[in-house]
Amino acid sequence: MKKEIFFRICILLVSLVLILPVTSSKPFLYNQPIQSILEDYDPLVDINITVDILAIRALDTIDLRSAPDFFIKIFINDVEYTSPVWEDSNYLYNCYTVTADVPDDTKTVDVSVQLWDADEDENTLCDISKALNRNNSGLDIHLRYDISLGRWSGDNNPIDVTGYGRVCGSADGSIYKNENDCELWFNIDQNDFDNDGLPYWIETNIYDTDPVIDDTGSDIDADGIPIEWEHRFGFNPLIWDNHPTMDPDQDSLNNVEEYLTYRFGSDPYRKDVFLEIDYMQEEDGTIRNVTKTALELVQNPFHTRNIIFHFDTGALNGGEIVPYDTETQFEELREIWKTYFLHNDSNNWRRGVFHYLIFVHDQTPKGFAFSGDVSPYWGYNPGTNAFALANTHIEKRSKKMPFKTTDFIVASLIVHEMGHNFGIRFGEPFGCDNRLTNSPFKIGWYIWRNYKSIMNYRYTYSLLDYSDGSHGKRDYDDWENIDLGYFEKPR
Numbered sequence: 001m002k003k004e005i006f007f008r009i010c011i012l013l014v015s016l017v018l019i020l021p022v023t024s025s026k027p028f029l030y031n032q033p034i035q036s037i038l039e040d041y042d043p044l045v046d047i048n049i050t051v052d053i054l055a056i057r058a059l060d061t062i063d064l065r066s067a068p069d070f071f072i073k074i075f076i077n078d079v080e081y082t083s084p085v086w087e088d089s090n091y092l093y094n095c096y097t098v099t100a101d102v103p104d105d106t107k108t109v110d111v112s113v114q115l116w117d118a119d120e121d122e123n124t125l126c127d128i129s130k131a132l133n134r135n136n137s138g139l140d141i142h143l144r145y146d147i148s149l150g151r152w153s154g155d156n157n158p159i160d161v162t163g164y165g166r167v168c169g170s171a172d173g174s175i176y177k178n179e180n181d182c183e184l185w186f187n188i189d190q191n192d193f194d195n196d197g198l199p200y201w202i203e204t205n206i207y208d209t210d211p212v213i214d215d216t217g218s219d220i221d222a223d224g225i226p227i228e229w230e231h232r233f234g235f236n237p238l239i240w241d242n243h244p245t246m247d248p249d250q251d252s253l254n255n256v257e258e259y260l261t262y263r264f265g266s267d268p269y270r271k272d273v274f275l276e277i278d279y280m281q282e283e284d285g286t287i288r289n290v291t292k293t294a295l296e297l298v299q300n301p302f303h304t305r306n307i308i309f310h311f312d313t314g315a316l317n318g319g320e321i322v323p324y325d326t327e328t329q330f331e332e333l334r335e336i337w338k339t340y341f342l343h344n345d346s347n348n349w350r351r352g353v354f355h356y357l358i359f360v361h362d363q364t365p366k367g368f369a370f371s372g373d374v375s376p377y378w379g380y381n382p383g384t385n386a387f388a389l390a391n392t393h394i395e396k397r398s399k400k401m402p403f404k405t406t407d408f409i410v411a412s413l414i415v416h417e418m419g420h421n422f423g424i425r426f427g428e429p430f431g432c433d434n435r436l437t438n439s440p441f442k443i444g445w446y447i448w449r450n451y452k453s454i455m456n457y458r459y460t461y462s463l464l465d466y467s468d469g470s471h472g473k474r475d476y477d478d479w480e481n482i483d484l485g486y487f488e489k490p491r
Contacts, residue, residue, distance in 0.1 A: 040104040041147045042200035044193035044211060049109055049145060051076065053083070053096040055185035057296075059170055059304050060178045062117050062126060069118040070126075076100040076111055085118045091296055102190070107147055113167075114140040115182055126180040127169030129155060130162060133179055141167050145188050148201035150231075152188050158234040159248070162306050163270035170304045175468075183303055185265075197228050207238065229259050233268055251307075252485030257353050264310040271307045271484060274354045275418070276318040278340050280361055280391075283324050288359060288391050289313070290410055297411035301465045305479065312354065317343070328360040330370070333388055337372030341386070352488055355421050356386040357414065366393035367413055369420035373489055380425035385487035387417035397461070404461060412454060412461050419455045419466060419478065423486035429476035431456045450475040 041047060051074050062068040067090045072083040076098065083096040102109055115126040131138035141155040151158060158164045162171050162183075169181030192199055194214045203211040207220070207227070217226045223240045230237040243255035251271040253261070258268040266272045279287050295311055302309040312318030320340045325332065341356045342348045356372075369380050369387040394413070398406045419432075426433040431451035436444025438457035445458055451474060453467035454460055469477025 041107060042104070042190075042192065042211075044200060045191050047102045047104055047106075047147060047190060048099055049076070049102055049111075049147075049188060049190045050097060050099045051111060051113075052094075052187045052189075053092075053113075053184065054094055054165070054187060055183075056089075056092040056095065056115065057183045057300075057303060058090045058126075059168070059181040059183060059300065062124070062180055062182070063119070068126075071116050071118055072096050073114040073116065074098050074111070075113075077109055087118075102147060109145045109147065111143045111145055111152070111188060112140060113143075113184065113186065115184055117180070124180060126182045127172075127174070128167045128182050128184045129169060130160075130167065130171035131155070132172050133174070138172065139169075143188070145190075147190060148199060148205075150190060150192075150197065150199040150202065151234075158232070159269045161249075161270060163267040163308065164233065166267075166270070166308075168303070168306060171306060175304055181304070198231060202231075224256060225259050229262060250484075252488055253353060257349070260349065261310070261353060264312070264315070265308065266310070267308070272310060273302065273307060273418075273484065274310045274312065275357055275414075276312045276316075276341060276350070276354045277357045277359070278318065278320045278322060278336075279359050280322040280328070281324045282361060282391070283326075285324075287321060288394075289319075290359075290414075291407055293405075294407040294410045294414075297407060297464060298414050301415070307484075317341075317350070322358065322360075325361060327362045327364070328388070329363075333358070333360075333363075333370065334372045337370075337386055341372070351385070354385075355418065355487055357417075358386070358388050360388055360390055362392045363388060363390050366390040367417060369417050371489075380420040380423075382423070382486055383488065383490045384421055385489075387421065389413050389417070401461060408464070409461060412464055415464060415466075416454050416460055419453075419482075421487045423483040424455050424466070424478055424481070431474065431476065433457065448474055453478050 053072055056070055058068050067088040069085050069087045070089060070092060071085045074081045081098045086092055086095060115128050117124040117126055125139050127133060127139045129138050129141050133139060143152045143154040143156060145152040156167050162168045165187050166183065166185045168183040169179060174181060189197065190199060194212055196214045196216045198215060200211045203209045209215050215227055219226050220237055221240045223243055225243050227237040235241055246255045247253065249269050249271050253272060255268050258266045261274060277290060279289060281287060299309045322336055322340060336358055337356060338344060342351060367389045369384050371383045371385055373383055394409060397409045424432055431437060431448035432455040434444050434448065435457065436442045437448050439445060448456055450472040451467055452459060452463055452471050454463050454465060455478060466478035467475055468479050469475050
């Protein structure tokens with residue numbers, strides 16, 4: 001009798017196992033073996049991970065004889081992948097991709113990345129780590145990618161000050177030491193059936209979403225931010241957050257604004273600055289566009305300090321063309337600002353996110369910061385978010401300074417005027433915009449010589465950097481006093 005009861009129980013259990021997939025509310029488990037359900041982190045696909053190297057930037061002089069000859073080594077679970085050598089390149093974009101298969105029952109994958117400069121005598125390992133350099137350690141990065149979560153940790157994580165998916169050698173404090181510092185942008189992801197970037201495991205065990213339906217754009221908690229953005233940066237997409245009031249990195253951009261600029265690479269835990277650039281036609285119809293080289297020069301001092309400088313020169317609303325004007329007056333600038341920047345919408349969200357630059361043919365002064373919200377004022381009041389530069393001035397400077405490239409001159413003018421948008425203004429400190437400093441025949445040249453800043457007219461076209469206050473008497477720490485919210489419209 002006992003044997004018969006035991007036999008019937010076994011038959012019942014087997015029946016339940018066979019029926020369970022059919023009666024389950026999750027049809028994506030149909031006909032999956034019990035072993036797969038217990039151990040396979042994604043039974044819908046053969047799991048692999050992809051490591052993309054998105055950008056490389058030299059922040060130090062890597063090679064005295066030329067631009068660096070970079071190459072990458074990536075280690076995925078101790079398997080080495082080596083890129084080709086990119087010769088004579090200070091900047092690289094979307095340059096290398098590696099995809100590796102992952103056993104279905106593996107939860108974590110170890111990933112290491114090294115950046116090298118190739119040399120005939122000996123290759124040099126460059127510094128992309130925020131760790132201090134000690135005995136050739138603290139140069140490369142070591143990560144652990146979690147298949148169940150679709151995120152990585154280790155030497156970079158979602159709340160990293162350098163940004164998630166960005167590492168930087170100068171983050172160890174070696175800004176003015178030549179330690180072969182570089183920045184490197186990367187991404188690690190895995191394949192998933194519905195291509196929404198949410199791994200099978202977290203969809204089925206945490207979010208209760210369907211792994212065969214693309215959830216991109218869904219906002220489960222109705223807080224205005226979609227699930228894929230909240231998941232990437234570690235917010236809980238099931239719990240409402242007051243994103244308009246949240247600014248984790250204190251760069252004056254709230255989480256909604258960070259989301260709206262995510263296409264530019266914005267990060268809620270790393271400081272970001274945005275600049276729209278528009279152009280006025282010349283009389284013959286030509287456009288003097290800012291070159292990529294000039295934009296890279298502007299970015300260098302900011303990226304060294306993990307403030308990422310983004311440009312809109314046509315990706316969204318930037319790069320617009322303004323009709324030619326012989327000499328632009330201030331009220332005309334305000335109209336350009338309202339028409340081409342705000343698009344005649346005083347509530348345009350870009351007012352609190354983007355700074356604005358318009359290149360005109362000619363004006364007086366030749367370059368100055370302003371706010372279109374107020375009547376003419378060149379004292380750089382709070383709310384100053386724009387500036388104008390005259391092409392006639394750039395042309396004149398280029399002829400007067402043949403040993404400086406036009407790109408360097410343009411970059412210098414942008415960084416200088418941006419300083420006013422950050423609250424560094426005439427008289428605060430006294431060496432800023434002081435005309436007594438622009439010539440060795442004037443006393444200010446010597447009085448404020450220690451203020452080694454692009455805001456000091458003595459150094460405007462020689463130092464493409466703000467001062468850090470370390471140069472002695474009458475120096476000023478621009479970087480410490482930069483106010484990233486200074487450009488916001490006063491409330």
